[in-house]
Amino acid sequence: MFRFSEGKNSALSCFLLFQLSSHFFFSPLYSQNFSPKTITPNSEELILVTEVSSGKPKSEKVYGASEFLKREYSPASTFKTYLVLSLLENYSIDPEEKIECVDKHIPNSPRLLNLRDALFYSSNEYFEKIFPKLGKDKLDLTLRKIGYLENSKANTKIEDWWIDLAGLKHGGRIRLTPKKIHSSWAKIFGNGYGLSKGITEEWKKTLFWSECPEREANVYGKTGSWEGSFWFQGALVRSQSDYVIYTILNRSKSGSRSGTIIRFYELTGCKIPSLE
Template sequence: MFQFSEGKNSALGRFLLFQLSFLFLLTPLNSQNLSPKSITTNSEELILVTQVSSGKSKTEKTYGALEFLKREYSPASTFKTYLVLSLIENRIVDPEEKIECADKHIPNSPRLLDLRDALFYSSNDYFEKIFPKLGKEKLDLTLRKIGYLENSKSNFNVQDWWIDLAGLKHGGKIKLTPKSVHSSWSKIFENGYGLSKDIMEEWKKTLFWSECTDRSAKVYGKTGSWEGSFWFQGALVKSENDYIIYTILNRNKSGSRTGTIIRFYELAGCKVPSLE
C-alpha cells in the first residue's frame, strides 16, 4: 500500500493515487480471472473443481465430504451427457427438431423439446422416445471409445450396465466415484476425447445453460438426481484456455435438483437463468 506524508509530498501523493484510480477504472471486468470465491461446504456436500487459466497450469481442488471420494454412486442423469454424444455421433437426431414430451417434473408439460431442451430439463420421455433409433450397441461403442467406465472401481463392463429403457435416466447399473464423474465432464472442455471439431461444437451447444455477463463467460451444465444423490456439473468458460469446471454432489436429505443448480451459480458468481 502507498503511504504519503503531508506537506510537500502531498501533491505528488494525490497525483499518483489519481493515476492508480484511473487505471483501475479502465481495467475491463472481463480481465478478471475465473477463480472461485472461498468455498465452504456442509457435511453432506462434495465439490470438485478443475481450473485452467491462460498461461498457467491446470489446478484441481476438492472441498467438503471427502469420504464420498471413496464410494461409488449412480451418475444419475449426468449419464445423458454421453447418451447425447452418441446420438450426435451417429446422426440419430436433428438437434433442433422438437418432440412433444410429458415429463411430470418439467414445467408446462407436455411441451415441445429439442435436444438442448431435453438435457436442460433432463427429460426422460425425450430420450426414451429417441433411443430405439440409436440402440444399446451403438451407445456402448461410444461409452467404450471415450473410456466412460475405465475408472470404475468395480471393473464394470460397458455391456453390463443395461437394465431397461427406463434405466436410461440414470445409467442403469453404472456406479462411479465422484472423481470419475468429474473427470469425464472435464475432458469435454479439455478436448480430451479426440473428437472432431464439428461434433464437439454440436455437443457443447446441447450442454449450454446461460450467458454469465458478469464474468464475460458462458455456462454449460448437467443435473442429476437419483438414489439420494443430487449432482450438478457446471463449466464456466471464457475461452478454450480459460475456464473452470465444477462437480457438485449433495447427499443431504433436504437436497434438491433446484437447490444444487442454485449452489453452482452461487459458486460461479453468475445469475441463475429461468428454470421454467
C-alpha cells in the same frame, strides 16, 4: 422470478440450507481476473473444481465431504451427457427437431423439446422416444471409446450396464467415483476425447445453460438426481483455453436438484437463468 419443479424444498429453502449448514472455510479459488469466489461446503456436500488457464490445468481442488471420494455412485442424469454424444456422433438425431414430452417435473408439460431443451430440463421421455434410432450397441461403442467405465470399482462391463429403457435416465447399473464423473465432464471442454471439432461444438451447444456477463463467460451444465445423490456438473467457460469445471455432489437428506443448481450459481457469482 423462477421456480423449480423437482425436489421437496423450495429454491429459497435450499439456498438457506446451504448457507446455514456450512462448517468449513477455504481461501479464494481463482485469480482476480476470472472468478474470485470462496467455497464453504457443508458436511454432506462434495465439490470438485478444476481451473484451466491458457489451456493448462492451473488447479484441481476438492472441498467438503472427502469420504464421498472413496465410494461409487450412480451418475444419475449426468449419464445423458454421453448418451447425447452417441446420438450426435452417430447422426441419430436432428438437434433442432422438437418432440412432445409429458415429463411431470418439466414446467408447462406437455411441451415440445429439442435436444438442448431435453438436457436442460433432463427429460426422460425425450430420450426414451429417441433411443431406438441409436440403440444400445452404438451407445456401448461410444462409452467404450471415451473410457467412461474405466477404473470402476464395481467392474461393470460396457455390455452389462443396461437394465431397461427407463434406466437410460440414470445409467442403469453404472456406479462411478465422483472423481471419475468429474474427469469425464472436464474432458469435454479440453477435448480430451479427440472428437472432431464439429461434433465437439455441437455437443457443447446442447449443454449450454446461460450467459454469465458477470464473469464474461458462458455456463454449461447437467443435473442429476438418483439414489439420494444430487449432482450438478457445471462449466464456466471464458474461452477455449480458460475455463473452470465444477462437480457438486450433495447427499443430504434434505438435498434436491434445485439446491445443487442454486449452489453452482452461488459459487460462480452468475445469475440463475429462468428455468421455465
